[in-house]
Amino acid sequence: MARSFLRRWVVVAAALSVVATASAGAATSPKGPSGRAARTPHLAATGNAAAIAFYRKVAAATDKMDSERFTYSAAQTLVRVKNLGGGRLSWIMAGAPKAGYQPAYGTVWAEALDGRTTYAAETVLPVNAASGFNPFELVLTPKGEVMMTLGSSGPVSCGGTVTGKPYVGLFTVTGYPLGYTVEGRFSPLRRVGDTVYVTSTYHWGPQKLIEVDTISAATYLPSRSVYRVFPYHTIPGFTFAQDDLTWGTTPVAPPVSSGVCATYLASIK
DSSP states (O other), X not given: OOBTTGGGGTTSOSOEEEEEETTTTEEEOOSOOSSOOOOOSSOOEEEOHHHHHXXXXXXXXXXXXXXXXXXXXXXXXXXXXXXXXXXXXXXXXXXXXXXTOEEEEEEEEEEEETTEEEEEEEEEEESSGGGSOOOEEEEEETTEEEEEEEOSSSEEEEEEEOSSSOOBTTBOOSSSBOSBOOOEEEOOOEEETTEEEEEEXXXXXXXXXXXXXXXXXXXXXXXXXEEEEOOBTTBOOEEEEEEEEEEESSOOOOOOOOTHHHHHXXXXX
C-alpha cells in the first residue's frame, strides 16, 4: 500500500548514489526506473478486507489533494551527503551508513493539479554546518530537473538543468498521482481514538518490505509512514520514515529560490 512515488524505487538497488557538480548544476542520476507505470484502477491487494476497504478511502483522499509537504530526518539512512571537494557532492539514498559521510535532512514539497504532480522541490541540509558542503536544492518540473546550491540567505548558484534521470524526493517524473496506492498484503487495522494504523507487506524489488502508516480516521489522510526493508542476500536492510506535514487542497508553490533563479525556474516550469 505504498505511496505512489515510493513505488518508483521498486527496481532500484538498496544503495543509490549521486555525484553532482553543484556549481555547474550537472549530475549523474542513479540507476533506476525512468518512471512509475501508470496506476491501474484495481491494484493487487490481499489480506484483511476491512483494512483494504479503509485504504481505498485513503488512496481516494490523497488523490484529491493538490499539494503535500513531507520531511525525512538525519537519524534515518535516507540521505547521507559527502563533500568531494571542488563543489562536488555525493549522496546516498536508502543505504546503510558509510564511514566519512555526513548525515543530512530535508523537506520535500510536491504540487499537483487535478491530483497529478506538476512540480516537486527538495531542500537538503547538512546536520553540521561545518561539514564542508553547502545546502542544495533539487527542483523537478515537467521539463526536467534543476540543481542549485544554497547560501545562508538564498541561492549561490542557479546551476541549470541536470543531466540524466531526475530524482527529486523520490519523484522521477511529473504527471503521476500524488497520493497513495492500494497494494500488498494487509494486516487487520489497529485504531487508537481517531488514529488508524495500517500495516501491509509487499516487495521492493527482491526485498521484503513492511509499511506502517498513521492515518486520520476523519480525513483518511496520512501523517507518518515507516518503512522496514529486509536484507536480501548481499543487499542490506534498512528502515526509514517520513512525516507528512501538510496536505493542501490548493496548490502551494514550493519554497524555491528568489531572484534570477526564480525567473529561470518559471521559464522551464
